[in-house]
Amino acid sequence: MLREFLTKLNTAWDSGHYLSALVQAETAFRGPPPGHDGAFFAQVLAWARSYVGDTQGAREAFGSAFPAGTATEIPAGARQEEAVGAIVRAAKERRVVILNEAHHVPMHRAFALRLALALREEGFTHFAAETFLPGVAELARKGYPSLGMGHYSKEPVFGDLIRNAMRVGYRLVPYEPEGDVQSIEAREQAQADNLQRILQRDPTARVLVYAGFHHVFESPDPLGNVWMAQRLKDLAGIDPLTIDQTTEAAFPVTTSAVLRSANGVFVTLGQYAGRVDIQVLHPREVLVGGRPSWLREWLGRKPVEVPSALLPVAQRVLVQAFVAGEGSDAVPFDQIVAEPGRKLMLTPGRYELVSQDDMGRILARRSLEVR
Structure with a gap:
């Protein structure tokens, strides 16, 4: 039953039928198949909500099963420092930077986009994402993020991260092992092996690695698991700059910041303390008209009314905005489940x-230019 559910769900996502996938995830979350842990379906629902722009709903679904890691208090004498600049300065002599994310939090991808652009200016050449499938380099020749590049990259902000990475000249490279890898040990070692091969093939390569959660650990977790970053460090004989951004601050943070002690050493907190080099703490997500404010503040987007011809009369619909000229397999630039007052968040362009309805059927189309 689980295999059938996942096959149908992934078929919907692979086809760009995001609302259909959301409905399937909602149904499974409300009534998980007998014998299956509801936590898995909470995670799936979190992904599905994040893909359609419901960032708060994604956090709520994930949090129902997995409490967020929290930095409860700022250490005495520590000071906050703007994150992107601090990371770029710390990365000057590094060949590899490894940044993590929570797979249900598009805000992390928005920060990764800002960091990727800054690191490109400093000479980084390759963008290696956990989500990338083996054919990503071939698909990148199309010049836009496509549905076939990976799973998490179907989310629109991740798509825009890829769009911008390609625009500034990053080479997209996969590093996940192919096939069904059963153990943490086998997967982490295969990831490290694949990244090592990238470094060996091109001695001038400088790689931004974008991974999930604990893959950034440079020392074993409490259960003794050795993760990708530590394995790569041992295998390649290099010291990657490892960065956590998944820990939430329980104290005021006004901009994405790192912490430094009084003597200038980076401070890391919570489960990542001592296991990564740097920790980025983000401000609390604030919604304006149902959309997160970082879309405007970090990515320069502005709210755009949905044309009335695309709004539903009596059914639930997904409204998508695609960059004009990109192919039929493109990842949307933005998308929302239509609700009164909810707007698309777009940058100037066509x-x-x-x-789209919950069966993936196209109900209406319109062209739009944002000035």
Whole structure:
């Protein structure tokens, strides 16, 4: 039953039928198949909500099963420092930077986009993402993020991270092992082996690695698991700059910041303390009209009304904005489940707008230019 559910769900996502996938995830979350842990379906629902722009709903679904890691208090004498600049300065002599994310939090991808652009200016050449499938380099020749590049990259902000990485000249490279890898040990070692091969093939390569959660650990976790970053460090004989951004601050943070002690050493907290080099703490997500404020503040987007022709009369619909000229397999630039007052968040340019029902059927199309 689980295999059938996952096959149907992934078929919907692979086809760009995001609302259909959301409905399937909601149904499974409300009534998990007998014998299956509801935590898995909470995670799936979190992904599905994040893909359609419901960032708060994604956090709520994930948090129902997995409490967020929290930095409870700022250590005495520690000071906050703007994160992107601090990381770029720390990365000057490094060949590899490894940044993590929570797979249900698009805000992390927005920060990764900002960091990727800054690191490109400093000579980083390759962008290696956990989500990338083996054919990503071939698909990158199309010049836009496509549905076939990976799983998490189907989310629109991740798509824009890829779009911008390609625009500034990053080479997209996969590093996940192919096939069904059963153990943490086998997967982490295969990831490290693949990244080592990238470094060996091109001695001038400098790689931004974008991974999930604990893959950034440079020392074993409490259960003794050895993760990718530590294995790569031992295998390649290099010291990657490892960065956590998944820990939430329980104290005020006004901008994405790192902590330094009074003597200038980076401070890391919670389960990542002593296991990564740097920890980025983000401000609490604030919604304006149902959309997170970082879309405007970090990515320069502005709210755009959905044309009335695309709004539903009596059914639930997904409204998507595609960059004009990108192919039919493109990842949307933005998308929302239509609700009163909810707007698309777009940058200046030309778009093709589409409304889609929960079966993946196209209901209406409109062209739009944002000035």
